[in-house]
Amino acid sequence: MAEIRQEFIEQAEKIGRSCEILPGGVMELAQKLQYSHDNHKPLRIKLGMDPTRPDLHLGHTVVMRKLREFQKLGHKIVLIVGGATAMVGDPSGKSETRPALTKEQVDANAATYFEQISKVIDVTDVEVTNNADWLHKLSFMDMLKLASNVTVAQMMTRDDFAKRYSEGKPIAIHEFFYPLMQAYDSYEIDADIEFGGTDQRFNTLLGRDIQTAYGRKYPQLVMLLPLLEGTDGVVKMSKSYPEHCISLTDSANDMFGKVMSIPDTLILKYYELLTDLENNEIKKVHDDLENNACNPRDLKLRLAHIITEEYHGKEGADKAQEAFINVVSNKGIPDDIPEYKLVESQNILDLLLELKFIQSKGEGKRLIQGGGVKFEGEKVAEPTFLVENEGILQAGKRKFAKVVR
């Protein structure tokens, strides 16, 4: 193998930032990049899409931004729509969390997903595949051959299986096939690199093993990225916690405000995972935080602007920043808030619902219990509260309305 040139070491260090690269570390990535360059063979980067959950948030973009970096270097993103997996669902019919989808549902979800990822990567240059095309063709013998490559003990090292097994929760045998199918995909699309969250360590490394078992000489490299916490800084960003989740479809003001709400401990990680800054700039953010060399609020303002600009353009980000600063200087109340004309006294929950500040009365009750609803600056204590006069209504941190008669 030729000596690895500095150019590719630097490429690998930039693109591999924050990644755990398995099994060989950053030098193996540099080697792949150089080999690809010297032989005019773009690397094939695998991106698996789960078509049962098409809604994307910033957590999903962590991997997609890496793909974009590869794309900019001339490599090829191979998107796998998990049609086979989705159409299987839970074949026992017991699980509600894994409903079987029809081909039409898969296609519709894939279209939504495609539109959303287009906000990050150049979808005109993506190779789109569907694993139903090869998995549904596997015969009885093919399936057994695939399964013969992994032992039960190996499978049980997977975190979720180990946990469920030790807790006495059932694991149906067919579930072993989900990681096997994902791994087999790597063989079918001839992947050179597979990204995943750290919770995908088992599945992505299994892809390597299956490629090797099926005769591939240089199996895929695995690049694991840390999971991104939501704006509370504690739990992994997820649609299950909408108040801490920054969705790609959030308005500019919401996006900006949510980024501003992250704890200082997350600033560096968000810079690392959600911006394209060069490594030396990232290091400066790190050092500034370390040495208290600047106000964390300023670092967050810059971060919020970078992120918001990406999805709403410079103008959108500028306006969102202006609105945010107004809210703060204006005792927390934005300049431009909707008015609500009160015809007669109204229950607070009904009012919040009508303003679409909440999705359900249950959500409203929880918000009130948590002290998250204010009228004229006073916390609303009971869900039976009646709004009878004019005043400013606030729900959560960023939703306001002016009640008028």
Added chain:
Amino acid sequence: MAEIRQEFIEQAEKIGRSCEILPGGVMELAQKLQYSHDNHKPLRIKLGMDPTRPDLHLGHTVVMRKLREFQKLGHKIVLIVGGATAMVGDPSGKSETRPALTKEQVDANAATYFEQISKVIDVTDVEVTNNADWLHKLSFMDMLKLASNVTVAQMMTRDDFAKRYSEGKPIAIHEFFYPLMQAYDSYEIDADIEFGGTDQRFNTLLGRDIQTAYGRKYPQLVMLLPLLEGTDGVVKMSKSYPEHCISLTDSANDMFGKVMSIPDTLILKYYELLTDLENNEIKKVHDDLENNACNPRDLKLRLAHIITEEYHGKEGADKAQEAFINVVSNKGIPDDIPEYKLVESQNILDLLLELKFIQSKGEGKRLIQGGGVKFEGEKVAEPTFLVENEGILQAGKRKFAKVVR
């Protein structure tokens, strides 16, 4: 459900002798027998054949004798040649104990097997099927659906899996499919009853579960038979221990002599599992042994005659009994033994090989080390021993030759 009539209770008690009947016990068998009779629907009795090991011994006949009893009552034996399973072998190619067979090998072994079982059951009235006909047609989705019916924890209750897992020995995922395939066979052939050794408890009960999961209202009954020990009374009868294994192709003299060599503790079990005696006669054997009411040797002579007669006819059994008694009265040397003409001094191992008393020199050495070779009544101490004079050569208990010049 109609009241069960005495006639069918008696049938069930005879045919269910020595069996563990799951899940309902002997009354459930009686119920099935009565329902079948009243509705003129013969019961379908499953018999699975492993085409990788076509050689049969008395251990295999324990189940086959039961099948014959069902056959005599007008029920239907459905033989499943495990073509799918055999052609899979070990798909990883790592196991030498499970070689993949070609279709031709499967067919040839099935023919041998068929000829051997014809010694016990009426093969002209057997429905012959091959599970390759349905298993090879299972699609990707079918396989996952099948696998979804069992959990890992259930699978790990299977004795051999539990043992290997706890010992850290690998279990490949595809191995989970062997019991699943066997169980699925029960659904495909619509089995009413499946027999098995006690080591088949998991697999046979899984057949019930799979039938139920696939919509069968009255799933199969499971009848478990104890494993038959070889003539040493310790280890399960198996070709791996040829000296304790009574093969269906053994000569009448060998068969008779081997039965006579069983320990007294096995007499009752052999009567129960290897003869058609009525339950009251079996009880008499039990009582005679219990009360020392007769010489165990006489019980064994009767047993050896019954068993030998089954495979070699009455005349064959009579002659074998006569020969056995001659050996005993003649200080252990039979009347009619082959002569070997000694031309020059000969090494004992070469001589044993030429007489076909042993298959290899290794076997000869072990026999000599165990004191199993005698010349003129004296144990041969060394494999280098030279036979130089006339005399009686004995190898093991029943092989003799007269060395002459």
